[in-house]
Amino acid sequence: xxxxxxxxxxxxxxxxxxxxxxxxxxxxxxxxxxxxxxxxxxxxxxxxxxxxxxxxxxxxxxxxxxxxxxxxxxxxxxxxxxxxxxxxxxxxxxxxxxxxxxxxxxxxxxxxxxxx
Numbered sequence: 001x002x003x004x005x006x007x008x009x010x011x012x013x014x015x016x017x018x019x020x021x022x023x024x025x026x027x028x029x030x031x032x033x034x035x036x037x038x039x040x041x042x043x044x045x046x047x048x049x050x051x052x053x054x055x056x057x058x059x060x061x062x063x064x065x066x067x068x069x070x071x072x073x074x075x076x077x078x079x080x081x082x083x084x085x086x087x088x089x090x091x092x093x094x095x096x097x098x099x100x101x102x103x104x105x106x107x108x109x110x111x112x113x114x115x116x
Contacts, residue, residue: 002040006033006048006071013052016066018089021058022096027086028052028066038073045074052083058091 008030015025038046052067067083 001037002043004036004038004043004046006036006046008033008048008050008069013050016053016085017055018060019055019057020092021060021089022092023089026056026060026066026089029084029086030069031081031083033069033071033081034079036071036073036078042073047072050083056085058089060085060089062086062088 010030013028013030015027018024018026036046049070049072050067051070056064056066062085064085065082066085069081069083070077071079
C-alpha cells in the first residue's frame with residue numbers, strides 16, 4: 001500500500017453567483033482533502049469529481065452545502081467532502097434595491113454596493 005494525497009485547485013472555483021442576494025456572489029470553502037491509503041499501482045486510478053451549484057438563490061446561510069468533492073479509486077466512491085458557503089448572503093429587500101437604482105443613476109454602473 002501507499003499513501004496518496006489528493007489535491008484540488010482551490011483557485012479554480014472560488015465563488016458562486018447569488019440570485020436575488022445583497023451580494024452578487026458567495027465565496028466557497030473547499031476543504032483540505034485527507035490522505036488516502038491505496039494499493040500500490042492504483043495512483044493512476046484515483047479520480048476527483050467536483051460538483052458545485054451553477055448559482056444559488058438568496059438567502060444563503062453560512063456553511064450551507066453548495067457542492068461536493070468525490071474521490072473515486074478504480075470507479076469506486078471512497079470519500080466525499082462538502083463544499084460550503086464561506087458566509088451568509090441575505091435576500092435583497094426594497095431598501096437595498098433602491099440603493100442599487102440610486103447607485104446606477106449616480107455612477108452609471110450596476111455595482112453591488114454591499115459587496116466587500
